[in-house]
Amino acid sequence: AQSVTQPDIHITVSEGASLELRCNYSYGATPYLFWYVQSPGQGLQLLLKYFSGDTLVQGIKGFEAEFKRSQSSFNLRKPSVHWSDAAEYFCAVGRMYSGGGADGLTFGKGTHLIIQP
Amino acid sequence: DTAVSQTPKYLVTQMGNDKSIKCEQNLGHDTMYWYKQDSKKFLKIMFSYNNKELIINETVPNRFSPKSPDKAHLNLHINSLELGDSAVYFCASSQDLEGSGANVLTFGAGSRLTVL
Numbered sequence: 728a729q730s731v732t733q734p735d736i737h738i739t740v741s742e743g744a745s746l747e748l749r750c751n752y753s754y755g756a757t758p759y760l761f762w763y764v765q766s767p768g769q770g771l772q773l774l775l776k777y778f779s780g781d782t783l784v785q786g787i788k789g790f791e792a793e794f795k796r797s798q799s800s801f802n803l804r805k806p807s808v809h810w811s812d813a814a815e816y817f818c819a820v821g822r823m824y825s826g827g828g829a830d831g832l833t834f835g836k837g838t839h840l841i842i843q844p
Numbered sequence: 845d846t847a848v849s850q851t852p853k854y855l856v857t858q859m860g861n862d863k864s865i866k867c868e869q870n871l872g873h874d875t876m877y878w879y880k881q882d883s884k885k886f887l888k889i890m891f892s893y894n895n896k897e898l899i900i901n902e903t904v905p906n907r908f909s910p911k912s913p914d915k916a917h918l919n920l921h922i923n924s925l926e927l928g929d930s931a932v933y934f935c936a937s938s939q940d941l942e943g944s945g946a947n948v949l950t951f952g953a954g955s956r957l958t959v960l
Binding site for chain 2: 761763771772776815817821831832837839
């Protein structure tokens with residue numbers, strides 16, 4: 728079964744500083760990988776996804792992520808954070824059900840990002 | 845227009861009561877889901893429906909019963925509510941890409957259930 732690990736529960740970054748959120752996955756085949764963001768009291772919004780091709784993917788709000796198969800990682804980065812980036816960030820991997828079709832996502836436990844002024 | 849809408853947004857009720865949460869999507873997606881987010885923000889899939897057919901039931905007590913009257917709706921009914929059912933419940937939908945895991949989920953804003 729697939730699994731996702733986000734080793735950092737909380738990260739504090741100064742406004743304007745760079746950011747990297749870590750994500751490691753466990754999956755037997757080529758993974759489909761996602762990053763979602765959840766602002767307080769809100770639903771989840773897709774930041775970016777990796778299906779195939781270029782291992783560096785660009786997303787919304789200035790975020791990017793790099794897929795590294797050798798490290799089973801899909802870390803999220805941003806060169807300069809803004810106070811509005813404070814939120815919960817979730818890494819996820821696509822699921823497959825036994826019938827062979829796609830079936831939602833398995834999420835990591837999330838990383839809570841705090842922005843210091 | 846909201847793509848995935850859930851009602852109610854907040855629900856406060858007593859233990860033992862029965863309650864429902866409704867979800868509708870106007871994206872024309874084939875698959876709909878219910879996820880539960882606990883107090884530690886952990887998201888866990890509960891059910892998925894593809895074209896009104898139940899695909900996954902992830903070790904959820906049978907007090908929880910999903911109902912999908914049509915492809916655009918997936919409701920969640922909970923009987924005999926317990927304190928541990930307090931959580932945020934998210935509905936989501938995706939377009940089924942058969943044979944792959946490459947489906948992008950669109951989430952609703954969540955329904956916060958508090959059981960007293």
